[in-house]
Amino acid sequence: MRIDIISIFPDYFAPLDLSLIGRARASGLLDVRVHDLRSWTHDRHNTVDDTPYGGGPGMVMKPEPWGEALDEVVAGAPARLILPTPSGRPFRQADAERLAGEERLVFGCGRYEGIDSRVAADAALRMPVEEVSIGDYVLNGGESATLVMVEAITRLLPGVLGNTESAVQDSFASGGMENLVEGPVYTKPVMWRDQEVPPVLLSGNHGAVDRWRRDQALRKTARNRPDLVGAMPEEALDRRDREV
Numbered sequence: 125m126r127i128d129i130i131s132i133f134p135d136y137f138a139p140l141d142l143s144l145i146g147r148a149r150a151s152g153l154l155d156v157r158v159h160d161l162r163s164w165t166h167d168r169h170n171t172v173d174d175t176p177y178g179g180g181p182g183m184v185m186k187p188e189p190w191g192e193a194l195d196e197v198v199a200g201a202p203a204r205l206i207l208p209t210p211s212g213r214p215f216r217q218a219d220a221e222r223l224a225g226e227e228r229l230v231f232g233c234g235r236y237e238g239i240d241s242r243v244a245a246d247a248a249l250r251m252p253v254e255e256v257s258i259g260d261y262v263l264n265g266g267e268s269a270t271l272v273m274v275e276a277i278t279r280l281l282p283g284v285l286g287n288t289e290s291a292v293q294d295s296f297a298s299g300g301m302e303n304l305v306e307g308p309v310y311t312k313p314v315m316w317r318d319q320e321v322p323p324v325l326l327s328g329n330h331g332a333v334d335r336w337r338r339d340q341a342l343r344k345t346a347r348n349r350p351d352l353v354g355a356m357p358e359e360a361l362d363r364r365d366r367e368v
């Protein structure tokens with residue numbers, strides 16, 4: 125997979141040189157290229173923004189630099205443009221899984237009050253464009269949202285996670301634990317500050333462990349994410365009663 129990121133703060137993406145993603149890049153599994161939007165400005169001040177038509181607070185990012193940047197970065201190849209914005213569709217695990225199947229992604233990091241709307245409209249003539257929100261809160265720019273999405277997507281690529289098993293067990297994953305958050309996890313020592321590890325986890329009875337974990341996940345989901353419980357098929361809840 126190739127990922128291009130266009131931003132006026134390219135240094136914001138230094139974390140992508142670290143850890144699993146950094147290793148995946150070094151091994152050639154993942155090709156991430158970060159571009160400074162100001163490379164496509166031509167005035168002395170490298171201007172990327174201006175006042176909004178119709179008045180109002182803040183500044184809007186000018187269309188010209190974005191148009192030239194996308195033309196050069198995409199260069200006619202099949203790519204999907206992702207634009208983080210608070211007004212976008214919610215980004216979910218299913219989107220991470222879907223986007224992990226793409227050959228090329230381009231992330232456009234807006235700042236200020238957003239990017240001139242004609243940029244997305246023009247890009248949509250040549251490629252799929254998705255406006256995406258990572259949550260109902262307002263950031264100063266799309267860089268943090270892009271880091272979040274790049275991590276959520278690239279960790280699903282074969283070979284990026286050392287142990288692909290953990291990707292299946294994650295919260296919100298598929299594989300029978302859909303719509304459930306992860307339950308409690310434990311490791312050595314078996315007793316710590318008068319708290320012992322639940323005995324079922326030491327029992328060696330894998331069926332009992334799986335049932336216990338599912339029950340704990342259901343309980344935690346009901347406690348922390350009642351909104352997901354509503355989305356759960358009725359029989360999944362009944363199953364818990366049967367298994368207790």
Ligand SMILES: Nc1cc(-c2cccs2)n[nH]1
Pocket residue numbers: 208209210233234235236256257258259260261262263264265266267269
């Ligand atoms: N979910 C989300 C995205 C954003 C921004 C993207 C670009 C500027 S602000 N805030 N919150």
